[in-house]
Amino acid sequence: MASVAEPIQRIANELSRLPGIGMKTAQRLAYHIIAMPADQVKSLAEALVEGRTTVHFCEQCGNYTQNTRCEICENEERHNGQICVVREPRDVAAMERMRDYKGLYHVLNGVLSPMDGIGPDDIRIRELLARLSTEEVDEVILATNPDIEGEATAAYIARLLKPMGVRVTRIAHGVPVGSDLEYADEVTLAKAMEGRQEL
Amino acid sequence: MASVAEPIQRIANELSRLPGIGMKTAQRLAYHIIAMPADQVKSLAEALVEGRTTVHFCEQCGNYTQNTRCEICENEERHNGQICVVREPRDVAAMERMRDYKGLYHVLNGVLSPMDGIGPDDIRIRELLARLSTEEVDEVILATNPDIEGEATAAYIARLLKPMGVRVTRIAHGVPVGSDLEYADEVTLAKAMEGRQEL
Numbered sequence: 126m127a128s129v130a131e132p133i134q135r136i137a138n139e140l141s142r143l144p145g146i147g148m149k150t151a152q153r154l155a156y157h158i159i160a161m162p163a164d165q166v167k168s169l170a171e172a173l174v175e176g177r178t179t180v181h182f183c184e185q186c187g188n189y190t191q192n193t194r195c196e197i198c199e200n201e202e203r204h205n206g207q208i209c210v211v212r213e214p215r216d217v218a219a220m221e222r223m224r225d226y227k228g229l230y231h232v233l234n235g236v237l238s239p240m241d242g243i244g245p246d247d248i249r250i251r252e253l254l255a256r257l258s259t260e261e262v263d264e265v266i267l268a269t270n271p272d273i274e275g276e277a278t279a280a281y282i283a284r285l286l287k288p289m290g291v292r293v294t295r296i297a298h299g300v301p302v303g304s305d306l307e308y309a310d311e312v313t314l315a316k317a318m319e320g321r322q323e324l
Numbered sequence: 325m326a327s328v329a330e331p332i333q334r335i336a337n338e339l340s341r342l343p344g345i346g347m348k349t350a351q352r353l354a355y356h357i358i359a360m361p362a363d364q365v366k367s368l369a370e371a372l373v374e375g376r377t378t379v380h381f382c383e384q385c386g387n388y389t390q391n392t393r394c395e396i397c398e399n400e401e402r403h404n405g406q407i408c409v410v411r412e413p414r415d416v417a418a419m420e421r422m423r424d425y426k427g428l429y430h431v432l433n434g435v436l437s438p439m440d441g442i443g444p445d446d447i448r449i450r451e452l453l454a455r456l457s458t459e460e461v462d463e464v465i466l467a468t469n470p471d472i473e474g475e476a477t478a479a480y481i482a483r484l485l486k487p488m489g490v491r492v493t494r495i496a497h498g499v500p501v502g503s504d505l506e507y508a509d510e511v512t513l514a515k516a517m518e519g520r521q522e523l
Binding site: 128129130131132133135136138139140142143144145146150152153154155156157158159161163165166167168169170171172173174175176177178179180188189190191195196197213214215217218220221222 | 327328329330331332334335337338339341342343344345349351352353354355356357358360362364365366367368369370371372373374375376377378379387388389390394395396412413414416417419420
């Protein structure tokens with residue numbers, strides 16, 4: 126569209142590369158940004174560049190941090206013998222929102238996906254094994270997503286770890302709290318039945 | 325959430341100030357940005373700051389441009405005696421998408437809104453009147469939004485302009501093309517009936 130000033134279209138193009146932001150939304154945001162106070166735009170731009178520059182992986186668990194180790198690994202109280210294995214750093218944030226889990230994490234930074242050529246050496250499985258020999262670990266909780274790749278990855282890791290004498294668990298599948306049975310798919314319902322507990 | 329590295333949370337905070345982006349989406353985007361190639365993040369940040377710095381209002385119509393006058397005002401072929409009055413620069417982009425209108429624009433940069441203390445002197449009405457005396461104008465098309473403020477603003481401008489002997493029109497109200505009658509509200513339906521045309 127020739128009617129959109131080039132710098133606005135450039136902002137829209139850049140924003141439309143973000144997940145879930147189509148060109149129409151990107152253009153709406155671009156117009157909003159042009160009308161924002163200049164210092165606010167600068168602050169946003171700086172946050173982006175600074176964040177991308179200063180954040181890297183925690184050398185122990187693979188979570189995002191601006192330090193050598195993340196806050197959770199640095200917290201002695203969380204070294205309780207449990208390691209929760211997740212796919213991505215943002216899954217750590219999701220688990221933490223629960224405020225219930227008191228152990229450590231291990232971020233795989235991916236899941237096994239033969240279709241995409243991602244094998245065991247491409248995700249942080251070796252690092253997980255290394256932790257089992259250097260840290261005191263009683264239980265590894267596999268919290269990869271309940272999808273095909275997540276299940277396959279959990280099964281693969283479970284097979285690797287069990288011979289090492291560590292307790293390996295998988296998060297439960299079932300109907301999400303607050304949802305409606307009617308909308309649950311059959312596999313979820315079957316898993317929910319299978320995992321039923323005495324009251 | 326202490327588990328989200330501070331620089332990531334900062335990006336999320338900044339993004340959540342944008343319209344339609346809640347904290348959950350902002351955090352998802354922030355995690356995505358941290359995982360993006362560094363040069364892509366830099367490119368996005370630069371587009372934001374450069375856009376905000378180089379774009380300003382066209383001195384004639386009030387649309388956004390990086391020049392003194394926007395492309396439309398600079399285009400001699402569009403000086404056809406028509407001026408379409410809209411509320412915001414992004415409404416110009418919306419009208420242009422239609423590829424049907426060949427005249428000029430006038431961006432009010434707001435609408436009358438007594439509740440918010442926005443009166444005739446706060447939007448570019450004076451500039452519109454000035455254009456009528458310096459440019460050759462046959463018709464002013466009022467294309468403010470079909471909401472309360474937009475209607476009031478259109479009515480106000482129409483009252484001002486009519487004594488000046490210029491033709492003043494208002495875009496038609498009706499059922500959106502491709503929509504379903506069932507979902508149209510009563511006022512829209514009434515307007516659609518009122519504006520019915522012989523076939």
